[in-house]
Amino acid sequence: MRGHFITFEGPDGAGKTTIINEILKQIPAAKKKNILVTREPGGSKISETIRQIILDPANKEMDDRTEALLYAAQRGQHINETVRPALMAGKNVFSDRYIDSSLAYQGVGRNLGIEAVQLINDFATNNLVADLTLFFDLKPEIGLARIKKLRPDQEDRLEQEKLAFHQKVYEGYQELLSRDKKRIKVVDASQSIPDVVAQSVKIIKSKFPEIF
Ligand code: TYD
Numbered sequence: 001m002r003g004h005f006i007t008f009e010g011p012d013g014a015g016k017t018t019i020i021n022e023i024l025k026q027i028p029a030a031k032k033k034n035i036l037v038t039r040e041p042g043g044s045k046i047s048e049t050i051r052q053i054i055l056d057p058a059n060k061e062m063d064d065r066t067e068a069l070l071y072a073a074q075r076g077q078h079i080n081e082t083v084r085p086a087l088m089a090g091k092n093v094f095s096d097r098y099i100d101s102s103l104a105y106q107g108v109g110r111n112l113g114i115e116a117v118q119l120i121n122d123f124a125t126n127n128l129v130a131d132l133t134l135f136f137d138l139k140p141e142i143g144l145a146r147i148k149k150l151r152p153d154q155e156d157r158l159e160q161e162k163l164a165f166h167q168k169v170y171e172g173y174q175e176l177l178s179r180d181k182k183r184i185k186v187v188d189a190s191q192s193i194p195d196v197v198a199q200s201v202k203i204i205k206s207k208f209p210e211i212f
Pocket of ligand 1: 041097098099102156158159
C-alpha cells in the first residue's frame with residue numbers, strides 16, 4: 001500500500017522543524033523506520049544545491065519568476081527522486097514545507113498568482129498532492145522576532161524580506177486554508193512546544209492512527 005504524505009507549513013519562525021522532531025519522538029522505534037523525514041527547499045542532492053542558490057542573501061537581483069521556477073525545480077527533483085519512490089514502497093513521508101509554501105510565498109507574497117504557481121508545481125511534481133497538511137499558525141511578526149532572537153545576523157534571503165511581505169504570505173496561507181479545509185488543518189503555534197506537539201499528534205492520529 002502507498003504510504004501517507006504529510007506536509008508541514010507555516011510562516012518563518014513558526015517552529016515546524018522543532019515540532020516535527022518532537023512528533024517523531026512519540027512514534028515507536030519500529031514504526032519510525034517506516035517514516036521518511038524530508039524538507040523543502042532541499043531533500044535531495046540536486047535540490048539542496050538549488051536551495052543554496054535560492055536562499056543566498058547575495059542573490060539580490062533574483063527575479064520573482066526565476067525564484068518560483070527554482071522552487072518548483074527543486075521540488076520536482078525532490079518528489080520524483082525521493083518522495084514518490086518512498087510512498088510507493090509503503091513509507092510514510094513527513095515533509096517540512098511543500099507546494100503550499102510556493103502558493104503563499106511566490107503566489108501571494110510575490111504577486112505571481114496562486115493559479116500560475118500551482119500550474120508549474122503540478123507540472124514539476126506530476127500532480128502529487130499531500131494527504132494531510134498541518135499549518136502552524138503564527139502571526140508573522142512573532143515568527144520573525146523569534147528568528148531574530150534565536151539566530152541574529154543569520155537570516156536567509158527570504159527571511160530578510162520586510163514584514164509587509166511576510167504579512168502577505170500569511171494572508172496567502174489563510175486563503176489556502178479557506179480553499180481546502182479538508183486537507184489543511186490548523187495548529188495554534190503560539191502555544192508552548194509541548195502543547196503544539198500535542199495538537200499536532202492529535203490531528204495526525206485522528207486521520208492516520210496507524211502511524212503511531
Ligand atoms: P525553510 O527551510 O523552512 O526555512 P528555515 O530552514 O529557515 O526554517 O524555508 C526557507 C525559506 O524558503 C522560507 O523563508 C520559506 C521559503 N520558501 C518559499 O518561498 N517557497 C517555497 O516553495 C518553499 C518550499 C520555501
